[in-house]
Amino acid sequence: MIAYFPSIYPDELVYSLCSRYYAHSGLPCYSMALEDLFDDKSYRVNYEFSGHFSTEAKAIINKMTSIEKLIKNHTMYPYYARFVSTERREAAFGTLCEGNHLGKQLPIPNGNDIRYLMYCPQCSKYDRDTYGETYFHRIHQIRHIKLCPHHSCLLRSTGIQITSNTSPRLYVAEEVIPRNSISEANTDPSELSLARYMAEVFRQPMPTDTASIGNYLTYRLNNTPYMSATGFMRQTAKLYHDMREHYADCPYRQHHIEKTLIGHNLDQHLIILIAFHLGISPQDLAIRSIPASYAITTRKREPTSYSTRKGAQMQDWNKLDRESLPRIREIIKRLLVDSTGRPRRVTERAVCDMMGWPSKRLNLLPQCQAEVHRYHETMSQYWAREIVWAYKKIQDNSLRLNWRSIRDLTNIRRCDFIVAHPLLCHYTDPETCSKIISL
Numbered sequence: 001m002i003a004y005f006p007s008i009y010p011d012e013l014v015y016s017l018c019s020r021y022y023a024h025s026g027l028p029c030y031s032m033a034l035e036d037l038f039d040d041k042s043y044r045v046n047y048e049f050s051g052h053f054s055t056e057a058k059a060i061i062n063k064m065t066s067i068e069k070l071i072k073n074h075t076m077y078p079y080y081a082r083f084v085s086t087e088r089r090e091a092a093f094g095t096l097c098e099g100n101h102l103g104k105q106l107p108i109p110n111g112n113d114i115r116y117l118m119y120c121p122q123c124s125k126y127d128r129d130t131y132g133e134t135y136f137h138r139i140h141q142i143r144h145i146k147l148c149p150h151h152s153c154l155l156r157s158t159g160i161q162i163t164s165n166t167s168p169r170l171y172v173a174e175e176v177i178p179r180n181s182i183s184e185a186n187t188d189p190s191e192l193s194l195a196r197y198m199a200e201v202f203r204q205p206m207p208t209d210t211a212s213i214g215n216y217l218t219y220r221l222n223n224t225p226y227m228s229a230t231g232f233m234r235q236t237a238k239l240y241h242d243m244r245e246h247y248a249d250c251p252y253r254q255h256h257i258e259k260t261l262i263g264h265n266l267d268q269h270l271i272i273l274i275a276f277h278l279g280i281s282p283q284d285l286a287i288r289s290i291p292a293s294y295a296i297t298t299r300k301r302e303p304t305s306y307s308t309r310k311g312a313q314m315q316d317w318n319k320l321d322r323e324s325l326p327r328i329r330e331i332i333k334r335l336l337v338d339s340t341g342r343p344r345r346v347t348e349r350a351v352c353d354m355m356g357w358p359s360k361r362l363n364l365l366p367q368c369q370a371e372v373h374r375y376h377e378t379m380s381q382y383w384a385r386e387i388v389w390a391y392k393k394i395q396d397n398s399l400r401l402n403w404r405s406i407r408d409l410t411n412i413r414r415c416d417f418i419v420a421h422p423l424l425c426h427y428t429d430p431e432t433c434s435k436i437i438s439l
């Protein structure tokens with residue numbers, strides 16, 4: 001039974017509202033608050049989105065605002081939905097309004113970067129002076145934002161990890177954020193402009209009739225040094241180079257930029273970095289209007305090279321296929337055994353790495369791909385080859401021969417050793433075969 005429900009503050013996260021409900025309700029433990037709000041005391045409230053509210057909680061929220069407004073104005077939905085197609089965005093919005101999990105409906109980077117709930121000491125002070133308590137603001141949770149766009153001081157971490165597998169715990173901002181937290185001034189003016197830009201983009205409305213982000217960014221390359229005079233060739237290498245100069249810690253590579261420009265990468269942070277570098281206003285980035293006179297659909301391109309060495313350019317794949325074959329054969333030879341004679345597996349990935357190619361390049365080169373496939377080995381085949389190599393090595397060095405010495409050289413597990421037995425005959429003579437099996 002919900003006797004009292006706090007009102008929601010400007011830009012407050014839904015998660016923060018839930019934890020304030022717990023703090024204000026006087027309930028002895030947060031799981032009881034979860035039961036009130038979600039009919040489930042072990043419910044996991046997502047830090048960035050919302051949740052499946054109980055009928056009672058939903059009715060109270062609907063009196064205060066509406067579930068739709070709650071999603072738009074109090075979750076990170078606008079951040080993650082900004083650059084996807086209208087259909088995808090609306091489907092995700094529906095899912096969130098129903099209180100369900102998004103799954104893959106929005107492009108949420110699942111990178112390994114550990115993130116924390118962030119706060120601004122000066123915003124917290126303002127909240128406490130104005131409302132008598134502080135809360136978690138959305139604007140401070142934008143990925144990679146470093147400064148408070150209002151106070152230009154460095155954001156601080158609460159130490160509470162935001163991961164996809166969130167703890168069900170309700171952390172109350174008023175308890176977590178120290179009262180005497182010192183705000184550290186930022187000394188880099190470009191960092192402040194970027195933070196303000198990120199916040200501005202986040203606050204923009206989301207019009208429905210927009211060009212796709214890849215097409216729009218490509219269109220905006222026109223009349224910049226990043227597009228050839230004919231308007232057909234993107235100069236991605238130059239863009240990459242200049243962005244590395246612009247942003248001290250740009251974590252992206254040239255192929256990430258290339259994929260963004262053709263619409264295959266929807267990483268919000270990278271899109272914002274490109275747009276900011278190109279001087280696109282937050283309003284233009286939200287509206288993404290391409291004049292009819294610029295017909296992007298007529299600009300048909302050959303499959304594009306994502307190569308970090310060559311950048312975007314027209315490729316004659318048949319020619320490349322033919323010409324690369326001798327090098328592929330050589331690389332396979334080098335891959336089959338390493339410099340110590342130890343066997344290695346020939347995989348598409350290993351070949352591409354050695355060629356300096358992106359991992360899917362072989363899909364465009366049938367002859368080269370077929371050559372690599374000729375050397376395909378199952379794990380058991382590989383183990384058999386490795387065991388024979390180890391056996392010979394032990395013999396050559398006149399070492400003690402037993403199962404242990406094989407294991408020490410190959411790191412193979414006993415069960416894998418046994419699985420490989422029937423295949424040993426393909427790599428050595430029957431006599432050696434039975435000697436190995438007897439181990």
Ligand SMILES: [Zn+2]
Pocket residue numbers: 120121122123124148149150151152
């Ligand atoms: Zn602030």
